Amino acid sequence: MSDKIRVGLIYGGKSGEHEVSLQTALAVIKAFDLTKYEVTPFYITKEGQWRSGAALEGPAESVQALQLNRSTDEEISAGTALQPIFGSLAASATTDAARPVGSNAPFDVVLPLLHGTFGEDGTIQGLLEMANVAYVGAGVLASSVGMDKVMMKRVFAQDGLPQCVFRHFTRTQWEKDNAFFLMEVEVSIGYPCFVKPANLGSSVGVSKAVNREELIDAVNEAFRYDRKVIVEEFVHARELEVAVLGNDEPQASVVGEIVSSGDFYDYKAKYIDGKSSMIIPADIPAETAEQLRELAIRAFLAIDGSGLSRVDFFLRKEDGAVFINEINTMPGFTPFSMYPLLWQESGKPYRELLDDLIQLAIKRHSEKQRLQYTFDLE
The missing domain is CATH 3.40.50.20 (Rossmann fold)
Structure with missing residues (x-):
């Protein structure tokens, strides 16, 4: 054997x-x-x-x-x-x-x-x-919540995590009364704003809209990928990320910063043009870094995460306010991706990180075998 x-x-x-x-x-x-x-x-x-x-x-x-x-x-x-x-x-x-x-x-x-x-x-x-x-x-629940940006933001709100203003609607709602949702976005969020499919990642289907015509086009583009769309306010901010590793007692990495080659960190900037850069660790005050690490762990526990996640934040330039953007339960994992690079800077090399993830999975599965799934009335 x-x-x-x-x-x-x-x-x-x-x-x-x-x-x-x-x-x-x-x-x-x-x-x-x-x-x-x-x-x-x-x-x-x-x-x-x-x-x-x-x-x-x-x-x-x-x-x-x-x-x-x-x-x-x-x-x-x-x-x-x-x-x-x-x-x-x-x-x-x-x-x-x-x-x-x-x-x-x-x-x-x-x-x-x-x-x-x-x-x-x-x-x-x-x-x-x-x-x-x-x-x-992540398990079924954490994966589902982490993928659906609307449900994710609702869970984060329940946990008191700071977020940007957002609105959402389904294709059926949009087709029935798009005038109402256009007005709601313009009154509560304004321009510019970001439009995203609720269930997707890697910035696929994401657009920035600066007027009503672009907003309509962006919504139609997002509906190509999902039946539900989310619209978020634009924040003039730095994009910061924290890697989380663990099960019930997770650890957070150092903080990294993404400097996008484009107007925002879209699919092209992430994977195609090769011009975006990562700064690890991010050049931010120690107290801000600690705040982000604590918020990352709170977000991970809020969705009942396990194994790994990368938590993305905005640091508003005008006043240093922190907003959680999203959690990614299966982040990119090449040696040049942010998640393993953050852990490498934190003292955990790529192969060791992979070993840890395998052991965390086996440990979590072993613990679940202790549960009883039947109930005997006798």
């Missing part, structure tokens, strides 16, 4: 952030110590098809290699994904004891490197919960 920890690596996905997921997966695979881990890849195409490959013998050399050739790797329909991927895991899953590393289950832990819809929103997490398998990252 092998002493290696067996990891199922899921990436790609039916999402606007498909390419981001592939880049993350490529970096993670290269970082795995294959003398310590046995890694099996599972690729989800943009159309939602599942492809499985053999356990890795070495790191993948390109994104193309990660897409698993149709002729040599098994293609699985999404509707029958559970049994082929987890084998006998669902049938053999128990709720009274944790499966030890090296047991007969196909995997000891699953690492879902999926960003955006159908991956970061609680859907894949629900599948993994049903299979009773350990997995890295």
Whole structure:
């Protein structure tokens, strides 16, 4: 029996952030110590098809290699994904004891490197919960709340976290009375403002509007990606980020700053033009840094986070006021992404961070096995 920890690596996905997921997966695979881990890849195409490959013998050399050739790797329909991927895991899953590393289950832990819809929103997490398998990252609730910006902001408001002014509406509401929502945005928020799909990340579908015509165009663009849209006030601010690691007793990293190459930190500025920069640690007063670290942990606990999250903030330039922007429960994880760079500056290198996330997932799963899911009346 092998002493290696067996990891199922899921990436790609039916999402606007498909390419981001592939880049993350490529970096993670290269970082795995294959003398310590046995890694099996599972690729989800943009159309939602599942492809499985053999356990890795070495790191993948390109994104193309990660897409698993149709002729040599098994293609699985999404509707029958559970049994082929987890084998006998669902049938053999128990709720009274944790499966030890090296047991007969196909995997000891699953690492879902999926960003955006159908991956970061609680859907894949629900599948993994049903299979009773350990997995890295936030659970179903935290993933769902963290992905839906409207619900996230409501939870943050309940916890008293400082936020920018925002409004939201569904496509049905907009089509029924867009004049009302235009007026509401103009009265309560004004211009400029930002328009976003409620459920997406990596700034996909995000637009800045400076007048009514641009606002209408921005709303229509956002509705391409979600049935619910959120509009937020513009704040002339610095963009600061904090990485959080842990389960019930999370830790916060040093604070980093994003200096965007564009008018705002959109998809192009994040992933394409290569001109945006990160300043780690951010050049801010020590008391401000400590405030941001405390708020990041509060946000993580507010949504019942686990494993990892990156919490983004605005630091208003005119008066130094702090506003929480959002929490990202599966942030970019390449060696050049903000999340691992923040931990590297905090004294935790990339490979060690990956080890910690695997152990946090196994520990959380083990603790859940202590719960009783049945009730005997006798």
